[in-house]
Amino acid sequence: MSKALNLLLGLATLVLAILYFSSRKQPEATATSGAAPSKAAADEEYVLIAVSVGNAYWIDARDGFNDAARNLGVQATFTGPQGSDVKQQVDLIETAITRGVKGLIVVPAEPEAVIPSINRAIAAGIPVITQDTDSPKSRRYTFIGTGNFEAGRLGGELLAKEIGGQGEVALLMIPGQWNLEERRRGYEAALGKHPEIKIVAVGNDQAEESQAAAQAKSILQAHPNLAGFGCVDASGGAGAAVAVRDAGKKGKIKIIAMDRNEATLDFVQQGFIQASLAQRSYTMSYLGLRMLHDLNHGRIKMVADWRAAKTCPLPALVDTGAVVITPENVQAFRHVK
Amino acid sequence: MSQTTQRLSQFVQAYREVVILLVLGVACAGFYFAQPGDINRFLTIDNWRVIAVNISTDALMVVGMTLVIIAGGFDLSIGSTVALGGIIACKLMVGGVPILLAVVAGLLAGALVGAVNGFIITKVGVNPLITTLGTMIIVRGLCLVAVQANPVTGLPPSFAKLGETMHLTASFDLPYSVLLMVMTVMAADVLLRHARFLRQVYYVGGNEEAARFSGINVDRVRSFTYILTGVLAALAGIVNASRLISASANAGERAELRVISAVVIGGASLAGGTGTILGAFLGLLLVGVIENGMEILRVNIYMKNVVMGTILILAVTIDRIDWPMLKRIGRWFKK
Numbered sequence: 001m002s003k004a005l006n007l008l009l010g011l012a013t014l015v016l017a018i019l020y021f022s023s024r025k026q027p028e029a030t031a032t033s034g035a036a037p038s039k040a041a042a043d044e045e046y047v048l049i050a051v052s053v054g055n056a057y058w059i060d061a062r063d064g065f066n067d068a069a070r071n072l073g074v075q076a077t078f079t080g081p082q083g084s085d086v087k088q089q090v091d092l093i094e095t096a097i098t099r100g101v102k103g104l105i106v107v108p109a110e111p112e113a114v115i116p117s118i119n120r121a122i123a124a125g126i127p128v129i130t131q132d133t134d135s136p137k138s139r140r141y142t143f144i145g146t147g148n149f150e151a152g153r154l155g156g157e158l159l160a161k162e163i164g165g166q167g168e169v170a171l172l173m174i175p176g177q178w179n180l181e182e183r184r185r186g187y188e189a190a191l192g193k194h195p196e197i198k199i200v201a202v203g204n205d206q207a208e209e210s211q212a213a214a215q216a217k218s219i220l221q222a223h224p225n226l227a228g229f230g231c232v233d234a235s236g237g238a239g240a241a242v243a244v245r246d247a248g249k250k251g252k253i254k255i256i257a258m259d260r261n262e263a264t265l266d267f268v269q270q271g272f273i274q275a276s277l278a279q280r281s282y283t284m285s286y287l288g289l290r291m292l293h294d295l296n297h298g299r300i301k302m303v304a305d306w307r308a309a310k311t312c313p314l315p316a317l318v319d320t321g322a323v324v325i326t327p328e329n330v331q332a333f334r335h336v337k
Numbered sequence: 338m339s340q341t342t343q344r345l346s347q348f349v350q351a352y353r354e355v356v357i358l359l360v361l362g363v364a365c366a367g368f369y370f371a372q373p374g375d376i377n378r379f380l381t382i383d384n385w386r387v388i389a390v391n392i393s394t395d396a397l398m399v400v401g402m403t404l405v406i407i408a409g410g411f412d413l414s415i416g417s418t419v420a421l422g423g424i425i426a427c428k429l430m431v432g433g434v435p436i437l438l439a440v441v442a443g444l445l446a447g448a449l450v451g452a453v454n455g456f457i458i459t460k461v462g463v464n465p466l467i468t469t470l471g472t473m474i475i476v477r478g479l480c481l482v483a484v485q486a487n488p489v490t491g492l493p494p495s496f497a498k499l500g501e502t503m504h505l506t507a508s509f510d511l512p513y514s515v516l517l518m519v520m521t522v523m524a525a526d527v528l529l530r531h532a533r534f535l536r537q538v539y540y541v542g543g544n545e546e547a548a549r550f551s552g553i554n555v556d557r558v559r560s561f562t563y564i565l566t567g568v569l570a571a572l573a574g575i576v577n578a579s580r581l582i583s584a585s586a587n588a589g590e591r592a593e594l595r596v597i598s599a600v601v602i603g604g605a606s607l608a609g610g611t612g613t614i615l616g617a618f619l620g621l622l623l624v625g626v627i628e629n630g631m632e633i634l635r636v637n638i639y640m641k642n643v644v645m646g647t648i649l650i651l652a653v654t655i656d657r658i659d660w661p662m663l664k665r666i667g668r669w670f671k672k
Contacts, residue, residue, distance in 0.1 A: 043374040045635070053638050075373075077635045082642070085590035087577050091391040095632045098387045099378040112490045113581035116500070176486040176586050 043075070044296075045101045046289050048131075049092050050080035051109045052177075055207060056261035057234045057281065059335070061131070064286035065105070072293050074102075084177045086113040093117040097124050103292030104128045105285060110178050111135040125307075127295050129288045129314075132281070133179045141295070144288050144318040146279045148179045151322055152186020152232065155256050155277050158324065159191070159230045162254040162274050166196035167227025170219045172205045172212050172236030183232045183258075191230075200226070205235050209263060212239020220247055228254040234261055237276060241267035260325060260333050268330045278333065280320040287318065349655055353604035356655075357619040361626060368630035379633050386512065390580075392625035393514040394419075394573035396618060398596045399603075400525045401566030403617040404535070405465075406600055408562045409542035409609025410458065413469040414450060415570040415596060417476035419589025422447045422571025424480050427489040427584035436496050440575055447571025448564050450476055455560030473593070480586040488585040492578070500580030514576050521569075526614040538562060542609030598645070599624055602652040620652070 048065050050058055062078050069076030081088035086109035094117055096104055104121055108114040108130060118138040121128050127141055134143040159169060171187060173180045184202070191197050201219045205212030212235050220226060220243055229240040237257025241264075244253045250272055257264045257276035267273045291314055294300050302313035325333050349356050368379045378384060398415050405412045426443030430436055450472060457468045502510040529535045540548040541558045549555050570589070578584040603620030605612025627648065631641055 043376075075635070079632065079638045081590075083590040084587050086581060086583075086585060087394075087588060088590070090581060091387075092632065094387045094390065095384075095629055098381070098383040099633050100376065110488050110581075110583065110585055112488055112583040113585065116580070116582060176481050178486070178488065178585075181486045 045075040045077060046103045046105070046292055047077045047079060047096045047101045048105045048107075048285055048288075049089060049096065050078065050107045051084050051089060051179075052082070052207060053078070053080040054082060055234060057259050060260070061281040061285045064282035064284065065289055067282075068286045068289035068293075072290070074289075074293065076289065077101075080107070081109070084109045084174075086110040090114060090117045093121065097121050097126060101126060102296055103289070105131050105288045105292070106135070106140070107132045108135045108178075109133075112137070114138065127292050127312075129292060131284045131288055132279070133182075141312045142288075142291060142314045142316065142318060144284045144320060146320055146322050148182035149186040149189075150319075151258075151277055151279060152183030152188075153190045154186075154322055154324075155183070155230055155232070155258065156187040156190025158275050158277070159187075159228050159254065159256045160194050160197060162256065163197070163227040165194050168198050168200045168223055168225055169228045169230055170201040170203060170216075170223065170226060171199060171230045171232055172203045172215060172240060173232035174207055175202065175204055177233075180232050187230050187232065203236075205233065205239055207233060207235050209235050209238045209242070212236045213242040214239075216240045216243030217246065220244075220253075226253055228256070231255065231257045234259040234264070237273050238263035238267055241272035244272055262335060265325070265330055265334055268325055268327055271327055274326070276325040278323045278325050280323065283320050284318075287320075350604075353616045354613070354619055357603065357616065357623055361619070361623050364623065364626055364630065368626075368633060372633050373635065379630060382509065384629065384633075386515070388622075388625050388629050389515045389518070390512050391629070392621050393512070393518040394576050395592060395595055395599070395625075396518040396621055397521055397569045397573045397576070398566065398592060399599050399617045399621050400521055400614055401562070401569040402596050402600050403603070403605055403612055403614050404529070404538050404562040405566050406597075406605045406607060407542045407609060407612045408538040408559050409545070410559060410562060411465040411469060411597075411607070412454065412563060412566050413466065413593045414454060414472040414476055415566060416589035416592035417473045417480065418447050418450045418567055418570035419574035419577065419592055420480040420584070420586055421450065421476050422574035423578035423584035423588050424483055424489055424574075424586065426571075426575045427492055427578050428483070430493055430496060431489060431491050436493060443575050444568050444571050447567040447569070447574075449567070450570075451564035451567025452560065454567070455556075455563040458563070459556035459559050477586070484584075484586050486586055488583045489578075490583045492582055496579050497582045498579075500576070500578075500582070514580065517576065522614060522618045526618075529614050534558075539610055542611075544610070595624065596621075598649050602649060624648070 046069060065076050065078060079092055089109045090113065093106060093114065097120060104126055106114060106118060106128060111134060114135050115138040118128050118135060118140050122139045130140045130143045132145045133148060134145065169191065171184060173184055188199065191199060200223050203215035203219055205215055216229060216239050231237045231240055237255060240255045244250060244255065255273045257273045260276060260278040264273060264276050268276055295314065300313040303309040303311055306313050372379050402412060402415065422443040425446045426439045429439035429442055454469055454472055457463050458465050499513055502512040537553050537558045540553055541555050545555055574588055577588060599621035600612065600617040602623060603612065603617030605617060624645065631644065
């Protein structure tokens with residue numbers, strides 16, 4: 001084994017030596033890239049770091065991000081952790097900083113935990129915008145989004161109206177995921193204004209339609225008088241609709257869904273889901289990338305040099321609102337026409 | 338010809354660490370030349386510091402998991418223990434308990450999870466996979482109950498310092514988490530090679546009956562591996578919390594999959610009895626470098642899982658390749 005150890009030490013020394021020399025060469029390389037502006041534009045990379053990237057919710061945000069990048073002729077990269085572990089996300093922010101991207105849009109998995117890494121990016125001269133979920137205590141330049149609490153509150157109001165201000169309701173969500181907990185608080189605030197409405201169950205749909213359907217069916221078994229489902233995340237709507245369809249209670253049990261994935265829109269069209277709340281996630285990342293690009297190229301001339309003046313010309317908050325998708329307007333929102 | 342392939346597979350088995358280093362070298366060269374743009378972003382001290390920080394807490398768990406797997410066990414509960422350790426330590430800190438005491442309490446909670454795993458597996462005789470699947474779900478649930486999904490914040494600034502870096506020279510600084518990783522991995526590797534008590538895990542995992550007859554307290558050794566893994570997972574959670582200045586109930590999500598993959602890539606067999614800590618650590622480093630390299634190459638995010646899974650399968654098949662197998666594959670293709 002000592003032979004292996006020697007080899008190992010030798011290789012380690014070699015790697016360190018390469019590292020040392022390659023990092024010394026860096027300034028030279030930067031100078032050459034400055035001489036070729038066309039190549040520099042292709043090298044201008046913007047990154048959108050999301051959470052739970054497998055979710056269909058990101059289709060719109062990705063489209064907006066890519067469209068903006070195509071219009072501007074820059075690179076767009078979409079990345080993020082599979083789940084909602086903020087540590088994985090912070091790792092990706094740090095990686096983006098060291099590889100010298102030109103701008104970051106972060107969808108914080110948690111507002112507090114991303115503060116150090118967002119601030120590090122700002123300190124390194126990389127502008128950062130938060131999307132969907134804010135990190136108000138960080139040094140990010142702008143927040144673009146609906147605000148999760150507000151989205152939840154709107155959902156709660158719609159649900160209350162649909163069920164006529166009284167009855168038992170259940171929520172479907174993923175407990176523990178920060179942005180959804182915010183939306184739940186919004187739902188609770190809106191429903192709390194109606195003394196005749198009672199939240200009797202909160203189901204865990206594990207971000208999956210089949211799980212959502214199973215949960216919704218169990219909830220229907222336990223609460224036969226249920227008047228409505230409030231779906232806090234994107235997967236709940238289709239799941240609740242399947243449960244309501246199988247129970248033969250179409251239209252009797254009202255469903256308010258979230259977002260605009262195809263499965264949800266199908267059920268809206270068929271009348272199982274009374275309304276789905278879609279955030280303007282396309283607009284969020286489209287605007288976000290444009291703002292970052294404008295900043296980098298000095299196009300917003302509120303002051304001559306915003307970096308020197310230490311004043312960011314971007315708005316502090318951009319509220320993109322929410323769109324209510326109903327059977328009347330659903331056709332316009334379909335991706336597959 | 339058959340001798341050559343046999344020798345090759347023997348070499349791969351005997352010098353697993355060297356083979357991983359070679360693969361690592363090839364991967365690094367590939368990423369270096371394939372990176373977009375004129376600027377080198379892969380082989381820089383900054384980037385490698387990021388890689389080191391990113392794998393630093395997983396590395397702590399890799400140390401424990403290697404021992405568990407060598408002893409013939411399995412532990413799915415580590416990811417949940419990460420969250421538990423962080424939450425308990427941070428909740429106590431926020432409540433005014435001195436930092437050191439809070440950290441110790443967090444580690445003890447990890448030890449408790451490990452002890453419960455060890456007890457159920459060795460004394461009740463439930464399969465490790467099932468046992469730790471159960472504790473994984475229970476512990477995650479306890480974390481959610483404890484904080485009701487609100488991240489624990491408002492930690493004392495001196496605790497947050499631990500997540501930062503130590504300035505060695507003007508241009509080089511070493512993050513504490515990386516220092517902790519290097520010390521833990523080196524100490525554990527040396528101890529596993531030379532300390533009598535730790536060497537027992539090989540006998541326990543290799544041949545349980547023989548180990549029992551030669552007077553080894555098999556249950557105690559097994560339980561020890563789970564307790565140590567619990568403590569290290571809790572430590573990982575506490576280190577992460579100091580880096581993120583908060584602790585949340587979904588910390589450590591999927592950590593078990595990353596850590597078990599690394600240990601297996603590093604040459605440990607799930608049948609028990611084989612594996613080294615150095616190998617497992619290099620396995621983790623390989624995974625970390627490839628993840629980082631794919632970010633730099635702007636590989637499609639959804640493609641990453643395919644790549645990582647393929648590497649895992651390749652790693653476990655590479656030392657089974659021999660001449661008869663190649664002939665079988667050749668015949669299969671001829672059909």
